[in-house]
Amino acid sequence: MVVSLSSGYRVQNVPFPAKSIGVCKCVATPQEQETVFKTKVSRNANMGKLQAGYLFPEIARRRNAHLLKYPDAKVISLGIGDTTEPIPEVITSAMAKAFSFLPNVVNHMACPPEKVIVVMELNKPLRAAIASTFYGNFGIEEDDIFISDGAKCDISRLQVVFGSNVTMAVQDPSYPAYVDSSVIMGQTGEFQKDVEKYANIEYMRCTADNGFFPDLAKVARTDIIFFCSPNNPTGAAATREQLTQLVQLAKKNGSIIVYDSAYALYMSDDNPRSIFEIPGAREVAIETSSFSKYAGFTGVRLGWTVVPKQLLFSDGFPVAKDFNRIVCTCFNGASNVAQAGALACLSPEGLEAIYEVIGFYKENTDIIVDTFNSLGFKVYGGKNAPYVWVHFPGQSSWDVFSEILEKTHVVTTPGSGFGPGGEGFIRVSAFGHRENILEACRRFKQLYK
Numbered sequence: 423m424v425v426s427l428s429s430g431y432r433v434q435n436v437p438f439p440a441k442s443i444g445v446c447k448c449v450a451t452p453q454e455q456e457t458v459f460k461t462k463v464s465r466n467a468n469m470g471k472l473q474a475g476y477l478f479p480e481i482a483r484r485r486n487a488h489l490l491k492y493p494d495a496k497v498i499s500l501g502i503g504d505t506t507e508p509i510p511e512v513i514t515s516a517m518a519k520a521f522s523f524l525p526n527v528v529n530h531m532a533c534p535p536e537k538v539i540v541v542m543e544l545n546k547p548l549r550a551a552i553a554s555t556f557y558g559n560f561g562i563e564e565d566d567i568f569i570s571d572g573a574k575c576d577i578s579r580l581q582v583v584f585g586s587n588v589t590m591a592v593q594d595p596s597y598p599a600y601v602d603s604s605v606i607m608g609q610t611g612e613f614q615k616d617v618e619k620y621a622n623i624e625y626m627r628c629t630a631d632n633g634f635f636p637d638l639a640k641v642a643r644t645d646i647i648f649f650c651s652p653n654n655p656t657g658a659a660a661t662r663e664q665l666t667q668l669v670q671l672a673k674k675n676g677s678i679i680v681y682d683s684a685y686a687l688y689m690s691d692d693n694p695r696s697i698f699e700i701p702g703a704r705e706v707a708i709e710t711s712s713f714s715k716y717a718g719f720t721g722v723r724l725g726w727t728v729v730p731k732q733l734l735f736s737d738g739f740p741v742a743k744d745f746n747r748i749v750c751t752c753f754n755g756a757s758n759v760a761q762a763g764a765l766a767c768l769s770p771e772g773l774e775a776i777y778e779v780i781g782f783y784k785e786n787t788d789i790i791v792d793t794f795n796s797l798g799f800k801v802y803g804g805k806n807a808p809y810v811w812v813h814f815p816g817q818s819s820w821d822v823f824s825e826i827l828e829k830t831h832v833v834t835t836p837g838s839g840f841g842p843g844g845e846g847f848i849r850v851s852a853f854g855h856r857e858n859i860l861e862a863c864r865r866f867k868q869l870y871k
Contacts, residue, residue, distance in 0.1 A: 468608045471620070477598045477839035478502050484824075485833050492831065498862045500790075500851045501833040503654070503808070505718040507782060507855075510775030513717055513766045520762030545569040548761050551768040552726055556686075556711075560698035566730050566742065568749055569756050569764075571723040573684050573712040574599050579752060580680060580708065580727070581607045583744050588645035591624035593636065595655055595840035595847075597682065600648040618842040627843050630802060630813075634658030638667055643675040649697075650682035652689060655840045655849040656811045657803020659693045665700050672706040678733070678741070679707040685807045687716050687780055693806070704730040708741070715808065715853075716776050717767045724760040783808045786852035786859045793863040794850075797870045808852040811837070815846055822848050830865035 474480060481501050489497060508514075549564040570576045577599050584590075586608035592600045604610055604623065611621025619625055624644050626636035634656045649668060651660040660668070672679050679697060686695035694700065697707045712725030729742040756764075766772045791804040800813040814822045819836035826832055826848070837847030852859070 466606070468606050468610075471605050471610065471613055472602060473613050476602060477835070480839075481823075481833065481835060484827065488827055488831070495831040496861075497831045497833060498854065498858045498865075499833040500854055500859075500862055501835045501849075503715065503851050503853055504720050505715060505779075505783075505853050506858075507718060507779055509718040509722070509763070510772070510779065512769070512771045512775050513763050516766035517722075517759050517763040520759045524758075545755065545761065548765055548768075549726075551765055555768050555773075556696060557698060557728065560696060561704055562698055562728055562730065566728050568727045568729065568745065569761065570725045570727060570749070570753065571756055571760075572714060572725040573682060573710040573727075575723075575753075576710045576725060576727040577680070577682075578603045579748050580710075580745065581609075582748050582752070583741070584609075584646055584678075589622060589624070589643075590646040590648065591626055591641060591644040592648045592841070593628050593650065593653060594625040594842060595628065595837060595844035596648065597650060597654045598840060600680075601841070618838070618845075625841065625843070628653070628656060628658070629843065630800070634802070635660055635664050638671050641671070643677070645677055647672060647677050647679045648682070649679055650684070651693070652685040652807035653803075654682075654685065654807065655803075655809055655835065655837065655844065655847075657805065657807035657809045659689055659691055659806040661691075662694050662700070665694055665697060669697070669700045669703050669706060673702060676736070677706065679703075681707055681709045683709055683711045684715055686711065687776070688784065688808055689806045690784075691806055698728070698730075704732040706733065708733065713764055713767055716780065717763070717772075718779065719760070719763070722760050722763060724756050724764045782856075783852045786854060786856065789859055789863055790850050790852060793866055797867065799870075804852075810850040810852065812848050812850060813846060814848065817846060819845055819848060826866075826869070830862070830869050832862045832865055 475483070478501075485497060485499065485501075489495065546564065548569055549567040552567050553562055553564045568576070570579075581603045584607070588609055590600075590604050590609055601620065601623065605620060610623050613620050624642050626641050628634040628636055634653060635658065647668070649660075651665070652658065668679065671677070681697035683696055689695055697703045697709050707730075709728040710725065711727075713719040713722070714725070727745070729745050731740055731742055733741045735741060735744075767776055787804045787808055787810060790810045791801050794801045794810065794812050800815075802811040802813070804810045819838040823834055823836040826834055835849040835851070837844030837849060840849070854862070
């Protein structure tokens, strides 16, 4: 007797033996259940409030999935704001020289127990250079400046200083690190899906109708106000009059402004490049900045934060002293090599090279703006920041992101990732090689012609 067996694979004819073999019993082998060990440590409940993943890793995940689907596609990334042009030679040569000193036992300095004093002393030439270059006429002194590994890192350290019992406000839309760090610290309530907002955060709506500057008369009082100008993602830059209003609001409410000036050197308009250009700001503001977008230091990591000695908590204790304590607890200081590069950035030759690179990215921005304008889109930003903010009215930002990626193999950033006010927009970054910018714009024209 021949029985045909099929198990979804190839069908085989299996002959049974002629001799009787009695009753055949099929016994399933019991599967051993893997025992998962769990500690008795509770998870930080605030982590559970975060929605999905952080914006930019999520974009990278979708980009990688797209590459698996289209392995031969030439994908162009205009999403994450990573610089692409080489760091100028005048800067890299200074870094190489600093690196060459490290094997020399005389020049090498480990981090001793008294690192609080030593780190500040090592930073002294760079702090002095930053103070004179960016804050010379604003009353900011070198000991008001803290050197770090980037503005984003300092944003989280500042949140640790403020603690969980403060209230905070953000521009909407704005850089997602402000909100996410606030959620992690426990400053917020739960995420409200119906309005796409966290409870207990004041979202200061910034739209085309208000020139991307919030109506401060409608802003509820909060302890902390995060503000970025030129803004990421809209590219809007606040005027002197607008920043004066912001400082006055902070003074009236007894609030602290955390001012992110990471794109200040991209400013084309005659707007303030620092919050400390505004009278009274030293009593209510902190400023954080970075060399990432100026000199291509996104991988080198070097930034700074200004905490004026005039800025005091409600009990009169200086904010700078608490920030210094957090920095010395959580951070061992920027590397000597990165600091050498930053010092070179602030030399006359370094500044000239930086402005040349910034000029290159601004030309990229003009190309992107002209492309979307020619296709009939409403386009914002681009003049004072390396980002172009493009409106797709009535459409989901993630849907637009997906359509562009699927049909053009170009990565952008969905506006809703920057807050509910970003829905219906995408952000296009001008950080890219010129040939990639031109090719991406050719594809945009092909898609939307």
